[in-house]
Amino acid sequence: MLLCLLLTLWPVSVWAAPDEDLLGRAQGYPVGQASNWFSQESVRVGSFTHQGEIQGLMNGGVRELAPSAQPLTLQRSATEPAYRWHIDALRNLGVDDFLARQRVMGLLVIKDGVIQLERYQYRRGPQHRFVSNSIAKSLVSLAVGLALQEGLLHSLDDPAQRYAPSLTGSLYGPVRLRDLLRMASGLRFTERYDGIDDLERFGRAAAREGLEAAAQQLGTRAAPPGERFNYASADTIALTLVLRGATGMGLSEYLQSRLWEPMGAEMSALWRTDRLGVEIASGNFNAGLRDYGRLGMLLAHDGQRADTGRQILPRDYLVEATDARRHPALFSPGQATPYFGYGYQFWTFPGRARRFALLGVYGQMIFVDPALKLVMVQTSANAKPHARDTSLAREADAFWRGLVAYYGGSW
16 A cells, blocks of 8 residues: 555656646647647647547547556665766766756656666656557557467468458558558658648548548558668558458457556556547557556566566567568667667667557657666657757667666776
């Protein structure tokens, strides 16, 4: 009982967080509407933590993943470590400096299964569910690994249309699952979050007709499958349709008994769907900060639950999905992007050690170091969709490097 009370009462930041007025503090951090929740700053904090209350998104609904009957207990450090980080000429920065500089709603560090740091800003706390944005794509990858283990998917070299017959005749039909996982379908797809890109057009088609119909309509190929990395949320949607066909159920139902419950989640999670009940699995997954931490711990232990030793996720698939050395050079760090590489719906860090990230726009991040059993979770209300377009990307990376160095890791 005392442990639960201590976890519930973990300190909430009391100083002024960055840009509180712009983010709606005076209005109590209001929740937006379907038309503005994603783009309007003044409703960003409220919308990113109450997505289930927004009506009319994609003309769809919400699926719930129930918490575990036996949540994984998270111990906590008696004192917060004196983490230090630096960037450019700024030296000897601490946790407070990071929070004062960035629009972080929640920040969590877990080392060896023990919470070392848990902070919140903008009147958020452990009771809130935070939208993950494209962190959800990594959950789709985990579902692929589970379906392979169960024999529901036979090979990553199978074409999508083998499991999703509705994609037969579309450009997605013959694309291998492996190429979809690597964001290498070859389809032309722009994702700029400016309201006029292919992502916007795809979203409008999905709202009218459903995700399946929208995926069938994508009609231009820019490269042969497997030969070019091009980040496209529609590739993840194609995988979602594949999984639905292979498993005979939606992602929420499939992952409830195979991931969310056995990993020991303490809160329910929400996943938004299209009008036909299909999870919009390129994003739209919502969970508590500590449950994102539990997910990160599971990944840091290569799919094994630390307290019981139970193997929940297939280890071989997870290692392949997150190890840059297991993928062709064009997906490696510095090649897929100027910094990150890309595995199977996971981002891979540069450097000799296997480190990887789950990332979502507006600054949602889970960083994992399996060797150090170290996890960092950050939920944010960044000013721009891409963290690289503000100081957030570089400073979050610098803070992470400070954590790795603190625990004896090297790059």
